[in-house]
Amino acid sequence: MKKFCISLVLIIIIILTTACAEGSGKIDKSEYLRIHIRANSNLESDQIVKYAVKDAVVAYLTPIVSECPTKEDAVKKIGEVKPTIKFLCDSVLKDNGKNYYSAIEVRNEEFPTRIYEGLTLESGYYDALIVELGEAKGDNWWCVVYPPFCFTDVKEVKYRSKIIEIIRKWRNNE
Numbered sequence: 001m002k003k004f005c006i007s008l009v010l011i012i013i014i015i016l017t018t019a020c021a022e023g024s025g026k027i028d029k030s031e032y033l034r035i036h037i038r039a040n041s042n043l044e045s046d047q048i049v050k051y052a053v054k055d056a057v058v059a060y061l062t063p064i065v066s067e068c069p070t071k072e073d074a075v076k077k078i079g080e081v082k083p084t085i086k087f088l089c090d091s092v093l094k095d096n097g098k099n100y101y102s103a104i105e106v107r108n109e110e111f112p113t114r115i116y117e118g119l120t121l122e123s124g125y126y127d128a129l130i131v132e133l134g135e136a137k138g139d140n141w142w143c144v145v146y147p148p149f150c151f152t153d154v155k156e157v158k159y160r161s162k163i164i165e166i167i168r169k170w171r172n173n174e
Contacts, residue, residue: 033071033078033146034111034126040100040134049096050133054141056092057085057131065148071127074146075106078129082106089131100134111142 037057039050064081068074078085082104089102106129113123121144129145 030127031071031147032121032126032144033065033074033106034121034128034142035131035145036109036111036128036140036142037131038133038136038140039138040098040136041138043138045096046098046133046138049093049098050138050141052096053089053092053102053131053133056088060085060088061145062148065146068146071146075127078106078145085129085131089133093133098134103130103132103136105130114142 035057037050037054040046060081061078064077065074068077086102086104089104093100093102106127108125109128109130110125111121111123111128114121128142
Protein backbone atom coordinates (compact mmCIF):
# COMPACT_ATOMS: atom_id res chain seq x y z
CA MET A 1 0.00 0.00 0.00
CA LYS A 2 2.86 2.36 0.81
CA LYS A 3 4.39 1.83 -2.65
CA PHE A 4 0.99 2.45 -4.24
CA CYS A 5 0.59 5.75 -2.36
CA ILE A 6 4.09 6.87 -3.27
CA SER A 7 3.48 5.97 -6.92
CA LEU A 8 0.18 7.85 -6.91
CA VAL A 9 1.81 10.95 -5.41
CA LEU A 10 4.59 10.79 -8.01
CA ILE A 11 2.09 10.52 -10.86
CA ILE A 12 0.17 13.51 -9.54
CA ILE A 13 3.40 15.52 -9.24
CA ILE A 14 4.36 14.64 -12.80
CA ILE A 15 0.92 15.60 -14.14
CA LEU A 16 0.85 18.88 -12.23
CA THR A 17 4.40 19.78 -13.20
CA THR A 18 3.71 19.07 -16.87
CA ALA A 19 0.43 20.99 -16.83
CA CYS A 20 2.03 23.99 -15.12
CA ALA A 21 4.97 24.04 -17.50
CA GLU A 22 2.75 23.80 -20.57
CA GLY A 23 0.18 26.26 -19.29
CA SER A 24 2.50 29.06 -18.29
CA GLY A 25 4.50 29.27 -21.50
CA LYS A 26 7.08 31.26 -19.52
CA ILE A 27 10.76 30.47 -19.38
CA ASP A 28 12.62 31.46 -16.24
CA LYS A 29 15.57 33.40 -17.70
CA SER A 30 17.46 33.04 -14.44
CA GLU A 31 17.80 29.28 -15.07
CA TYR A 32 19.89 29.74 -18.22
CA LEU A 33 23.50 30.71 -18.77
CA ARG A 34 24.06 31.61 -22.38
CA ILE A 35 27.26 31.78 -24.41
CA HIS A 36 28.11 34.46 -26.95
CA ILE A 37 31.21 34.29 -29.14
CA ARG A 38 31.91 37.48 -31.09
CA ALA A 39 34.19 37.31 -34.11
CA ASN A 40 36.88 39.91 -34.70
CA SER A 41 35.30 40.92 -38.03
CA ASN A 42 33.21 39.58 -40.87
CA LEU A 43 36.24 38.56 -42.92
CA GLU A 44 35.90 34.92 -43.89
CA SER A 45 39.07 33.97 -41.98
CA ASP A 46 37.75 35.62 -38.79
CA GLN A 47 34.43 33.83 -39.13
CA ILE A 48 36.17 30.49 -39.66
CA VAL A 49 38.34 30.99 -36.58
CA LYS A 50 35.24 31.99 -34.57
CA TYR A 51 33.80 28.52 -35.23
CA ALA A 52 37.12 26.88 -34.38
CA VAL A 53 37.08 28.74 -31.05
CA LYS A 54 33.45 27.72 -30.52
CA ASP A 55 34.28 24.06 -31.11
CA ALA A 56 37.20 24.20 -28.67
CA VAL A 57 35.21 26.00 -25.96
CA VAL A 58 32.22 23.67 -26.33
CA ALA A 59 34.43 20.57 -26.16
CA TYR A 60 36.17 21.92 -23.05
CA LEU A 61 33.09 23.20 -21.19
CA THR A 62 30.67 20.34 -21.88
CA PRO A 63 32.00 17.86 -19.31
CA ILE A 64 32.47 20.68 -16.80
CA VAL A 65 28.98 22.19 -16.93
CA SER A 66 27.21 18.86 -17.33
CA GLU A 67 28.38 17.98 -13.80
CA CYS A 68 27.03 21.21 -12.27
CA PRO A 69 23.73 20.80 -10.40
CA THR A 70 22.71 24.48 -10.73
CA LYS A 71 23.36 27.50 -12.92
CA GLU A 72 25.11 29.18 -9.99
CA ASP A 73 27.49 26.23 -9.75
CA ALA A 74 28.14 26.45 -13.51
CA VAL A 75 28.92 30.18 -13.24
CA LYS A 76 31.26 29.52 -10.31
CA LYS A 77 33.02 26.68 -12.13
CA ILE A 78 33.39 28.78 -15.30
CA GLY A 79 34.90 31.54 -13.15
CA GLU A 80 37.43 29.03 -11.80
CA VAL A 81 38.43 27.83 -15.28
CA LYS A 82 38.24 31.23 -16.99
CA PRO A 83 42.04 31.49 -17.41
CA THR A 84 42.01 28.08 -19.10
CA ILE A 85 39.18 29.14 -21.42
CA LYS A 86 41.13 32.26 -22.36
CA PHE A 87 44.30 30.25 -22.95
CA LEU A 88 42.34 27.80 -25.10
CA CYS A 89 40.80 30.60 -27.19
CA ASP A 90 44.11 32.40 -27.60
CA SER A 91 45.80 29.14 -28.63
CA VAL A 92 43.19 28.55 -31.35
CA LEU A 93 43.66 32.13 -32.56
CA LYS A 94 47.47 31.73 -32.62
CA ASP A 95 47.26 28.32 -34.34
CA ASN A 96 45.16 29.99 -37.05
CA GLY A 97 47.67 32.78 -37.60
CA LYS A 98 45.72 35.53 -35.82
CA ASN A 99 47.57 38.35 -34.07
CA TYR A 100 44.72 39.30 -31.77
CA TYR A 101 43.54 37.82 -28.48
CA SER A 102 40.35 36.88 -26.67
CA ALA A 103 38.55 38.46 -23.74
CA ILE A 104 36.39 36.25 -21.51
CA GLU A 105 33.74 37.46 -19.07
CA VAL A 106 30.46 36.34 -17.50
CA ARG A 107 27.94 39.18 -17.45
CA ASN A 108 24.29 40.01 -18.00
CA GLU A 109 23.50 41.00 -21.59
CA GLU A 110 20.54 41.45 -23.87
CA PHE A 111 19.74 38.67 -26.36
CA PRO A 112 17.16 38.48 -29.14
CA THR A 113 14.53 35.74 -29.23
CA ARG A 114 16.07 32.45 -30.24
CA ILE A 115 14.55 29.01 -30.91
CA TYR A 116 16.60 25.92 -30.10
CA GLU A 117 15.04 22.62 -31.21
CA GLY A 118 11.60 23.48 -29.86
CA LEU A 119 12.73 25.61 -26.90
CA THR A 120 12.10 29.31 -27.33
CA LEU A 121 14.16 31.73 -25.29
CA GLU A 122 12.44 35.09 -25.48
CA SER A 123 14.39 38.27 -26.00
CA GLY A 124 15.67 39.89 -22.86
CA TYR A 125 18.60 40.01 -20.50
CA TYR A 126 20.42 36.79 -19.65
CA ASP A 127 23.60 35.95 -17.80
CA ALA A 128 26.13 34.85 -20.39
CA LEU A 129 29.68 33.72 -20.95
CA ILE A 130 30.95 36.36 -23.37
CA VAL A 131 33.93 35.47 -25.56
CA GLU A 132 35.21 38.42 -27.59
CA LEU A 133 37.77 37.73 -30.27
CA GLY A 134 39.98 40.69 -31.18
CA GLU A 135 37.82 43.75 -31.82
CA ALA A 136 34.64 41.64 -31.55
CA LYS A 137 32.96 43.57 -34.40
CA GLY A 138 32.00 40.61 -36.58
CA ASP A 139 29.01 38.30 -36.74
CA ASN A 140 28.65 36.15 -33.70
CA TRP A 141 27.49 32.76 -32.45
CA TRP A 142 25.38 32.15 -29.38
CA CYS A 143 23.71 29.31 -27.60
CA VAL A 144 23.10 28.03 -24.04
CA VAL A 145 25.97 26.91 -21.80
CA TYR A 146 23.77 25.86 -18.88
CA PRO A 147 21.94 23.65 -19.04
CA PRO A 148 24.24 22.41 -21.81
CA PHE A 149 21.43 22.55 -24.35
CA CYS A 150 23.48 23.39 -27.43
CA PHE A 151 26.10 20.80 -26.67
CA THR A 152 23.82 17.83 -27.36
CA ASP A 153 26.11 16.33 -29.99
CA VAL A 154 28.59 15.46 -27.26
CA LYS A 155 27.79 12.11 -25.64
CA GLU A 156 29.03 13.07 -22.17
CA VAL A 157 26.20 15.52 -21.47
CA LYS A 158 24.05 14.42 -18.55
CA TYR A 159 20.54 15.81 -18.26
CA ARG A 160 18.75 16.20 -14.97
CA SER A 161 15.07 15.98 -14.28
CA LYS A 162 13.64 18.50 -11.82
CA ILE A 163 10.94 15.97 -10.93
CA ILE A 164 13.50 13.29 -10.09
CA GLU A 165 15.43 15.83 -8.01
CA ILE A 166 12.25 16.68 -6.05
CA ILE A 167 11.49 12.99 -5.51
CA ARG A 168 15.04 12.31 -4.30
CA LYS A 169 14.90 15.23 -1.87
CA TRP A 170 11.50 14.04 -0.63
CA ARG A 171 12.74 10.45 -0.17
CA ASN A 172 15.88 11.64 1.65
CA ASN A 173 13.72 13.65 4.08
CA GLU A 174 11.65 10.59 5.09
